[in-house]
Amino acid sequence: MQHTTTTCPYCGVGCSLSLAVDNDRIVSVSPGPEPSVNKGALCSKGRFGFDFVHHKDRLTTPLIRKDGVLVPASWDEALGLIASKFSEIASLYGADALGGFSSARCSNEENYLFQKLFRAGIGTNNVDHCARL
Numbered sequence: 001m002q003h004t005t006t007t008c009p010y011c012g013v014g015c016s017l018s019l020a021v022d023n024d025r026i027v028s029v030s031p032g033p034e035p036s037v038n039k040g041a042l043c044s045k046g047r048f049g050f051d052f053v054h055h056k057d058r059l060t061t062p063l064i065r066k067d068g069v070l071v072p073a074s075w076d077e078a079l080g081l082i083a084s085k086f087s088e089i090a091s092l093y094g095a096d097a098l099g100g101f102s103s104a105r106c107s108n109e110e111n112y113l114f115q116k117l118f119r120a121g122i123g124t125n126n127v128d129h130c131a132r133l
């Protein structure tokens with residue numbers, strides 16, 4: 001059994017986790033070592049919400065809809081398609097026709113970069129996130 005200290009991916013609090021791993025599978029999750037922001041506690045998501053890691057339906061590659069069917073694609077292909085669609089929309093309707101919706105699972109630093117991309121890169125203040133839903 002191997003124990004790995006990491007950071008919970010579910011929200012921006014960033015609680016420290018200790019993953020017990022056996023045969024490349026997570027078998028239990030407990031609070032990480034001190035000092036940590038969570039001080040030995042975890043909410044229910046951080047403690048019990050990791051079944052998805054080994055779920056058979058987990059997406060492991062981007063999907064692009066082609067002729068009405070979602071097909072696996074590379075990250076380069078998916079990001080290239082998004083960039084070209086964004087450019088097309090912005091040139092046709094202006095940058096404010098676009099908006100970005102970030103995730104509460106992102107860190108503060110990731111959310112900062114996300115809003116920077118939309119404000120400084122794309123040129124719109126249409127930026128929001130799901131943390132208060």
Ligand code: SF4
Pocket residue numbers: 008009010011012013014015038042043044045046047
């Ligand atoms: S989801 Fe829960 S355990 Fe995970 S970082 Fe947020 S508060 Fe901590």
